[in-house]
Amino acid sequence: MKALRKLLDNIKPHVEKGGKFHALHAGFDAVETLFYVPNTVTKKGAHIRDAIDLKRTMFVVVIALIPTLLFGMWNIGHQHFLSIGEAAEGTMFDFFLFGFIKMLPLIIVSYVVGLGLEIIFAQSRGHEVNEGFFVSGMLIPLIVPIDTPLWMVAIAVAFAVIIGKEVFGGTGMNIWNPALIARAFLFFAYPSDMSGDKIWVEGLSDLSVVADGFSGATPLAVMAAEAGETVTNFASGIGNWSIMELIIGSYPGSIGETSVIAIGIGALILLFTGVGSWKVMFSTVAGGLAMGFLFNVLAPADHVFMNMPAYFHLIIGGFAFGAVFMATDPVSATQTSTGKYIYGFLIGVIAVIIRVFNPAYPEGMMLSILLLNTFAPLIDFYVVQGNIKRRLKRIKVNA
Amino acid sequence: MTKVVKLKKGLNINIKGKAVNELVDSSKSNLYAIMPTEFPGIIPKLLVKPDHVVKAGTPLFFNKHNPEVKFTSPVSGKVIAVERGARRKILRIVVEADAELQYEDFKKGDLSSLKREDVVDTLLNSGVWPFIRQRPYAIIANSKDTPKAIFISGFDNAPIAPDYNFILKDQLDEFQNGVNALAKLTEGKIHLNLDGEKENIFSSINGVEVNQFFGKHPSSTIGTQISHVDPINKGEIVWYVNPQDVVIIGKLFSKGIYDAKRILALTGSQVNAPKYYNTMVGAKMETIAKDNVNEDNSRYITGNVLTGTQTEKDLFLSFYDSQVSVIPEGNYYEFFGWIMPRFNKFSMSKTYFSWLMPKKEYALDTNTNGGERAFVMTEQYEKVVPMDIYPVELLKACMAEDIDKMENLGIYEVAEEDLALCDYVCTSKTEAQETIRKGIDLMIKELS
Numbered sequence: 009m010k011a012l013r014k015l016l017d018n019i020k021p022h023v024e025k026g027g028k029f030h031a032l033h034a035g036f037d038a039v040e041t042l043f044y045v046p047n048t049v050t051k052k053g054a055h056i057r058d059a060i061d062l063k064r065t066m067f068v069v070v071i072a073l074i075p076t077l078l079f080g081m082w083n084i085g086h087q088h089f090l091s092i093g094e095a096a097e098g099t100m101f102d103f104f105l106f107g108f109i110k111m112l113p114l115i116i117v118s119y120v121v122g123l124g125l126e127i128i129f130a131q132s133r134g135h136e137v138n139e140g141f142f143v144s145g146m147l148i149p150l151i152v153p154i155d156t157p158l159w160m161v162a163i164a165v166a167f168a169v170i171i172g173k174e175v176f177g178g179t180g181m182n183i184w185n186p187a188l189i190a191r192a193f194l195f196f197a198y199p200s201d202m203s204g205d206k207i208w209v210e211g212l213s214d215l216s217v218v219a220d221g222f223s224g225a226t227p228l229a230v231m232a233a234e235a236g237e238t239v240t241n242f243a244s245g246i247g248n249w250s251i252m253e254l255i256i257g258s259y260p261g262s263i264g265e266t267s268v269i270a271i272g273i274g275a276l277i278l279l280f281t282g283v284g285s286w287k288v289m290f291s292t293v294a295g296g297l298a299m300g301f302l303f304n305v306l307a308p309a310d311h312v313f314m315n316m317p318a319y320f321h322l323i324i325g326g327f328a329f330g331a332v333f334m335a336t337d338p339v340s341a342t343q344t345s346t347g348k349y350i351y352g353f354l355i356g357v358i359a360v361i362i363r364v365f366n367p368a369y370p371e372g373m374m375l376s377i378l379l380l381n382t383f384a385p386l387i388d389f390y391v392v393q394g395n396i397k398r399r400l401k402r403i404k405v406n407a
Numbered sequence: 408m409t410k411v412v413k414l415k416k417g418l419n420i421n422i423k424g425k426a427v428n429e430l431v432d433s434s435k436s437n438l439y440a441i442m443p444t445e446f447p448g449i450i451p452k453l454l455v456k457p458d459h460v461v462k463a464g465t466p467l468f469f470n471k472h473n474p475e476v477k478f479t480s481p482v483s484g485k486v487i488a489v490e491r492g493a494r495r496k497i498l499r500i501v502v503e504a505d506a507e508l509q510y511e512d513f514k515k516g517d518l519s520s521l522k523r524e525d526v527v528d529t530l531l532n533s534g535v536w537p538f539i540r541q542r543p544y545a546i547i548a549n550s551k552d553t554p555k556a557i558f559i560s561g562f563d564n565a566p567i568a569p570d571y572n573f574i575l576k577d578q579l580d581e582f583q584n585g586v587n588a589l590a591k592l593t594e595g596k597i598h599l600n601l602d603g604e605k606e607n608i609f610s611s612i613n614g615v616e617v618n619q620f621f622g623k624h625p626s627s628t629i630g631t632q633i634s635h636v637d638p639i640n641k642g643e644i645v646w647y648v649n650p651q652d653v654v655i656i657g658k659l660f661s662k663g664i665y666d667a668k669r670i671l672a673l674t675g676s677q678v679n680a681p682k683y684y685n686t687m688v689g690a691k692m693e694t695i696a697k698d699n700v701n702e703d704n705s706r707y708i709t710g711n712v713l714t715g716t717q718t719e720k721d722l723f724l725s726f727y728d729s730q731v732s733v734i735p736e737g738n739y740y741e742f743f744g745w746i747m748p749r750f751n752k753f754s755m756s757k758t759y760f761s762w763l764m765p766k767k768e769y770a771l772d773t774n775t776n777g778g779e780r781a782f783v784m785t786e787q788y789e790k791v792v793p794m795d796i797y798p799v800e801l802l803k804a805c806m807a808e809d810i811d812k813m814e815n816l817g818i819y820e821v822a823e824e825d826l827a828l829c830d831y832v833c834t835s836k837t838e839a840q841e842t843i844r845k846g847i848d849l850m851i852k853e854l855s
Contacts (some may be wrong), residue, residue, distance in 0.1 A: 012742075045738065047774070052838055056734065065756075
């Protein structure tokens with residue numbers, strides 16, 4: 009530890025202003041502050057400061073993502089072995105190892121490309137590297153299909169960092185959730201690689217013989233395809249999956265989105281530490297359920313999706329993941345307390361509407377969150393106007 | 408009508424080094440100073456030069472913008488220096504005190520018969536007036552205004568703050584005199600705001616409206632109290648006075664002198680034996696800090712650790728504060744500090760374990776605990792500002808210098824101390840107090 013400090017202290021003069029390697033100072037800062045909390049002291053304002061900083065905040069989110077990551081790795085293997093009909097032979101460890109090997113390149117590409125760009129921007133702008141990408145870099149691999157080519161991930165990450173974030177001024181200034189920008193970019197730029205029933209299971213598109221009865225379709229795709237047919241018995245689940253399987257998450261889908269249990273563990277971590285806003289999570293779920301119930305009431309008998317029990321929306325597709333990890337992004341969400349309820353509720357409502365009525369893209373969560381990101385400043389504006397009106401009213405009462 | 412105000416928002420920070428209820432005399436100081444820089448918006452015009460002989464209450468300088476407001480010497484003796492900083496800005500006027508203090512004579516008088524103008528004149532001439540400040544803006548009150556109310560916060564729950572129940576226990580008569588004098592200045596009420604959770608000594612005080620406040624800091628700041636008792640609207644003015652300064656006002660009318668005596672708490676984890684000292688406005692820090700402070704890498708702060716001003720051991724005590732805090736500097740590197748459990752750190756968030764130990768006292772230092780970042784986390788400021796105000800929006804309006812918006816969002820109701828905890832809790836290490844003062848300065852400039 010001492011030796012490391014000494015090494016850093018020796019390098020420091022060379023990367024500071026006037027030093028030979030000043031061009032590398034952002035990278036040096038990033039490494040130094042990774043190992044050491046800096047020795048800066050308060051110069052103005054309050055003399056003492058809370059122990060929390062952005063690094064720790066973001067780190068908590070990464071920890072909260074780990075259950076979904078681990079489950080996602082297992083599920084990659086599980087689905088793959090199911091597709092080749094060897095699921096019975098594989099152990100849990102085999103599944104996990106397979107998933108781990110497939111998943112690792114995605115994570116590495118995401119972090120290398122993203123952090124590389126962040127450091128370049130920090131250098132040219134003269135500020136410190138912001139920790140925001142700690143989280144985005146983990147979120148992006150978790151919300152793509154496992155078969156996404158690495159070069160596509162690299163381009164999507166670059167797009168998200170540059171167009172989604174840095175053009176606005178970097179972390180804290182962006183309008184949309186960068187991870188969702190990456191996902192939306194992939195979806196609209198390479199639609200053929202991002203949709204269909206083959207992409208959700210590793211190797212399925214290249215497989216000549218698929219195991220009997222196996223389909224790579226996601227539950228949402230199954231639901232969308234069944235529109236117009238007679239109502240199925242939802243008590244037994246959707247397609248081949250029982251309700252229990254839907255909750256556990258052992259079905260095809262984006263890597264991190266399937267398991268409500270793993271996401272729930274993450275949600276508990278975020279809620280307990282207060283890093284994620286319970287107002288957003290709660291109201292998003294409430295919005296989704298409310299819209300689901302409304303559809304149940306209004307549904308014509310032959311509309312399968314509208315008749316699906318409301319709580320199914322929470323356990324299939326990316327709804328839970330979006331509500332816990334995406335909608336709660338404090339930068340792109342509303343900032344006011346009242347605004348958070350409205351924002352979350354509308355995300356839930358619109359996600360369910362898109363799911364049910366837009367067969368071209370069965371997953372509504374991404375579009376719904378991006379849409380509400382766009383409207384978040386407007387919601388805040390009206391909440392703040394309310395405060396201003398209250399204050400003006402006070403004058404009138406006194407006058 | 409007594410108001411009972413219960414506040415849910417706020418944060419109490421438990422720091423080591425609260426003063427015990429023990430009062431001692433400070434060691435003798437022969438140097439005293441008045442620092443014009445302590446009074447925001449004042450341009451000092453000197454009335455004395457080095458070698459001038461002054462009494463306690465003799466004017467040293469006045470405010471160029473408002474010549475009525477004079478600042479007087481707390482002691483009698485000889486002016487020995489006018490210290491200046493960059494661009495010849497006057498930093499302090501230092502007076503060498505006589506062994507036996509001589510006082511300027513001010514009109515002593517029966518307060519019941521004095522008129523408002525007489526009271527104002529005496530306050531202005533004696534240099535006691537600057538103890539009366541106003542909201543909006545937290546600046547010295549303008550004698551031409553009539554405030555709609557006067558507020559006295561009878562308690563302080565900032566970190567390791569002094570206990571006014573202890574400080575004022577033998578000075579209640581003079582406190583009452585001070586209240587009587589203040590009553591002449593307003594047609595409205597005098598609000599005395601007390602900590603509802605404690606026994607208070609002020610029950611004998613007449614002529615005040617007692618309000619009980621329950622809740623965490625900043626429930627003791629004037630801005631918070633005003634907003635819950637009698638909120639300020641555009642064009643309205645409220646005055647406020649610190650409890651110890653009410654005593655100084657009281658003595659001015661009962662004895663006819665400017666008696667700058669003050670009891671001051673020396674607090675903080677770097678203090679060997681935190682306790683109270685009998686001292687005076689503008690005395691040397693050394694006289695109380697001598698032999699009782701661990702000098703090793705310490706920071707001296709006049710006032711509390713949230714709103715106070717950094718100072719040095721060989722400088723002087725401030726005009727308004729009843730507290731000096733001495734805490735360790737945080738100029739060290741901490742290996743993987745951001746990832747460690749760090750049981751010795753206090754945090755509002757539950758990413759640390761301080762929520763498990765609500766009674767534990769921490770020796771917090773001045774480390775920023777992380778670098779400055781763009782603003783990311785939301786609803787943190789709102790948790791520590793118990794007013795109907797959107798602090799983030801207000802601060803943004805201040806940064807954008809948007810006068811209309813600042814006015815609409817409540818700039819008249821706040822000052823640095825009300826938002827000091829925002830500085831503390833901010834994950835991105837943003838400076839809220841500095842921003843709000845800049846906003847206030849802009850308001851004063853544009854609207855005067």
